[in-house]
Amino acid sequence: xxxxxxxxxxxxxxxxxxxxxxxxxxxxxxxxxxxxxxxxxxxxxxxxxxxxxxxxxxxxxxxxxxxxxxxxxxxxxxxxxxxxxxxxxxxxxxxxxxxxxxxxxxxxxxxxxxxxxxxxxxxxxxxxxxxxxxxxxxxxxxxxxxxxxxxxxxxxxxxxxxxxxxxxxxxxxxxxxxxxxxxxxxxxxxxxxxxxxxxxxxxxxxxxxxxxxxxxxxxxxxxxxxxxxxxxxxxxxxxxxxxxxxxxxxxxxxxxxxxxxxxxxxxxxxxxxxxxxxxxxxxxxxxxxxxxxxxxxxxxxxxxxxxxxxxxxxxxxxxxxxxxxxxxxxxxxxxxxxxxxxxxxxxxxxxxxxxxxxxxxxxxxxxxxxxxxxxxxxxxxxxxxxxxxxxxxxxxxxxxxxxxxxxxxxxxxxxxxxxxxxxxxxxxxxxxxxxxxxxxxxxxxxxxxxxxxxxxxxxxxxxxxxxxxxxxxxxxxxxxxxxxxxxxxxxxxxxxxxxxxxxxxxxxxxxxxxxxxxxxx
Amino acid sequence: xxxxxxxxxxxxxxxxxxxxxxxxxxxxxxxxxxxxxxxxxxxxxxxxxxxxxxxxxxxxxxxxxxxxxxxxxxxxxxxxxxxxxxxxxxxxxxxxxxxxxxxxxxxxxxxxxxxxxxxxxxxxxxxxxxxxxxxxxxxxxxxxxxxxxxxxxxxxxxxxxxxxxxx
Ligand code: SF4
Numbered sequence: 297x298x299x300x301x302x303x304x305x306x307x308x309x310x311x312x313x314x315x316x317x318x319x320x321x322x323x324x325x326x327x328x329x330x331x332x333x334x335x336x337x338x339x340x341x342x343x344x345x346x347x348x349x350x351x352x353x354x355x356x357x358x359x360x361x362x363x364x365x366x367x368x369x370x371x372x373x374x375x376x377x378x379x380x381x382x383x384x385x386x387x388x389x390x391x392x393x394x395x396x397x398x399x400x401x402x403x404x405x406x407x408x409x410x411x412x413x414x415x416x417x418x419x420x421x422x423x424x425x426x427x428x429x430x431x432x433x434x435x436x437x438x439x440x441x442x443x444x445x446x447x448x449x450x451x452x453x454x455x456x457x458x459x460x461x462x463x464x465x466x467x468x469x470x471x472x473x474x475x476x477x478x479x480x481x482x483x484x485x486x487x488x489x490x491x492x493x494x495x496x497x498x499x500x501x502x503x504x505x506x507x508x509x510x511x512x513x514x515x516x517x518x519x520x521x522x523x524x525x526x527x528x529x530x531x532x533x534x535x536x537x538x539x540x541x542x543x544x545x546x547x548x549x550x551x552x553x554x555x556x557x558x559x560x561x562x563x564x565x566x567x568x569x570x571x572x573x574x575x576x577x578x579x580x581x582x583x584x585x586x587x588x589x590x591x592x593x594x595x596x597x598x599x600x601x602x603x604x605x606x607x608x609x610x611x612x613x614x615x616x617x618x619x620x621x622x623x624x625x626x627x628x629x630x631x632x633x634x635x636x637x638x639x640x641x642x643x644x645x646x647x648x649x650x651x652x653x654x655x656x657x658x659x660x661x662x663x664x665x666x667x668x669x670x671x672x673x674x675x676x677x678x679x680x681x682x683x684x685x686x687x688x689x690x691x692x693x694x695x696x697x698x699x700x701x702x703x704x705x706x707x708x709x710x711x712x713x714x715x716x717x718x719x720x721x722x723x724x725x726x727x728x729x730x731x732x733x734x735x736x737x738x739x740x741x742x743x744x745x746x747x748x749x750x751x752x753x754x755x756x757x758x759x760x761x762x763x764x765x766x767x768x769x770x771x772x773x774x775x776x777x778x779x780x781x782x783x784x785x786x787x788x789x790x791x792x793x794x795x796x797x798x799x800x801x802x803x804x805x806x807x808x809x810x811x812x813x814x815x816x817x
Numbered sequence: 818x819x820x821x822x823x824x825x826x827x828x829x830x831x832x833x834x835x836x837x838x839x840x841x842x843x844x845x846x847x848x849x850x851x852x853x854x855x856x857x858x859x860x861x862x863x864x865x866x867x868x869x870x871x872x873x874x875x876x877x878x879x880x881x882x883x884x885x886x887x888x889x890x891x892x893x894x895x896x897x898x899x900x901x902x903x904x905x906x907x908x909x910x911x912x913x914x915x916x917x918x919x920x921x922x923x924x925x926x927x928x929x930x931x932x933x934x935x936x937x938x939x940x941x942x943x944x945x946x947x948x949x950x951x952x953x954x955x956x957x958x959x960x961x962x963x964x965x966x967x968x969x970x971x972x973x974x975x976x977x978x979x980x981x982x983x984x
Contacts, residue, residue: 437949443949472879497912
């Protein structure tokens with residue numbers, strides 16, 4: 297992990313009259329006083345730092361608030377402040393970073409801390425039937441608490457202009473997808489506003505992480521979002537390994553990257569097909585599904601799991617490849633990349649399909665930058681963000697990806713970027729597997745000191761995952777925070793569908809393909 | 818158009834006469850076909866409900882519809898409304914925030930109805946178990962007829978589960 301930004305941000309804060317103290321612990325971070333928090337965030341936004349996440353933790357006395365920032369090659373910065381015992385308010389970041397809005401609502405739900413200046417403190421993950429004053433992430437709240445149900449309702453945004461009507465959709469949707477609620481306000485079929493209501497698949501992952509040992513916690517991390525299981529496991533393991541101060545054997549880091557790139561290819565292919573299916577082009581869907589199944593089958597036979605779940609574990613990986621395996625993996629990757637290239641050419645010729653995707657679900661650059669949209673959603677509107685390059689974790693420090701961006705920010709641009717990324721991932725796999733060294737694939741686990749932790753950013757196929765862990769006594773997790781890229785990208789979707797028509801919503805939604813499970817935790 | 822046709826012809830028919838995995842799908846497919854004709858007049862409507870899954874099980878449910886397994890050829894298809902469904906395919910531990918929606922969906926399915934719990938989470942709570950936010954296995958909330966273990970179970974296993982539920 298590249299934490300060079302810590303020093304830079306500390307200097308800026310000190311220059312602005314605040315006081316930021318660099319702490320060289322695990323992970324390295326900046327400590328600011330709670331009176332300097334607002335100033336520090338203002339400094340960060342002025343210096344054009346990208347906001348990643350804000351989260352809280354409980355200390356022996358009182359609570360801490362943490363925030364993470366990044367700026368391309370300068371890497372990442374972590375900022376922490378501790379609230380005094382009994383203090384339950386902190387300055388909201390929303391005036392500076394809009395994408396902190398939902399994260400602060402989660403802090404409010406889960407810890408009962410109040411972000412002062414937050415424009416919208418309706419409950420987010422905590423649904424209306426939860427009893428008041430339940431704060432699951434506080435230490436005095438047992439994970440197995442049985443909560444009684446209470447009556448309540450969620451005040452959606454209302455609009456009472458002439459001719460406007462509301463369309464509620466979900467939580468159970470028509471297709472085979474995860475649950476969530478969408479509330480459209482429309483005139484005729486034009487969408488004036490979309491309001492998302494998420495949290496339906498909240499399973500208490502953050503709380504359940506606590507008190508687990510590292511191996512059990514890593515199994516849970518693999519199930520944060522099953523479609524990005526490799527990336528989530530990897531993010532978890534990197535943070536845990538940082539805390540333990542152990543390195544991972546070179547062969548294992550390369551295998552991790554190979555698995556992660558294969559996961560990227562599989563999901564991009566699946567989604568390209570599904571998006572085309574949403575504009576009634578089943579040819580592409582069928583072709584992509586076949587390729588995706590081919591990938592899954594090879595994963596099944598080489599790694600023992602079609603989705604490669606639990607293959608990345610603390611200290612390394614569980615699956616090795618022999619020469620035969622490497623050969624078949626290389627061959628199939630190249631074959632799939634070639635096929636997708638051909639399919640891309642066919643796609644480009646389909647004027648009727650192109651007409652549907654060009655200009656629909658657009659997010660412009662300014663908005664995307666201000667929200668910090670991630671992954672292909674950001675890159676398709678010139679937001680040049682890729683954790684593989686920016687965090688420079690092994691093996692991407694030696695074998696960096698060629699990150700592509702494009703303009704447009706519409707469904708078509710998101711499709712184009714994903715076609716491109718399949719090719720780039722295939723290139724990477726080629727380089728990774730030709731350079732793969734011999735050697736062990738597991739490093740022995742060492743129990744981290746109480747209070748030590750780690751922070752990692754990993755580029756999943758959806759975009760950057762940020763994970764922060766702190767260990768307690770006896771190697772048990774004390775607090776684990778994860779920010780799936782969907783936490784931010786869901787907000788982009790609300791913006792993208794404004795002024796489009798309701799029937800195009802599935803298309804825009806599919807082209808974002810945010811995770812519900814990764815968001816709700 | 819020419820290229821599309823070329824591609825289709827070149828790819829040929831990948832749908833498995835269903836004999837991989839030790840003939841499982843062939844046997845399964847034939848049995849499913851027969852049950853489907855006899856009991857459901859050739860058409861079984863399934864409504865899938867994610868009650869809190871990690872989305873891994875959904876990927877494998879999707880896979881049942883790809884050209885290899887091609888579940889639709891047996892007359893099994895997914896419908897958009899529980900009111901049109903004969904069978905519910907439920908994944909995930911039941912998240913507390915999904916409890917009401919799951920019960921309402923179950924109630925909306927006309928009788929007689931079958932429920933298949935897909936995946937370890939749905940069968941026994943899986944890695945999430947029971948907590949303040951998770952009610953654990955599906956049968957804690959609605960009656961379940963058949964369970965399909967696995968994390969996630971393979972498409973073949975899920976097809977087998979469906980067959981078992983309608984036999
Ligand atoms: S059984 Fe496994 S794949 Fe299915 S929802 Fe549970 S954790 Fe995800």
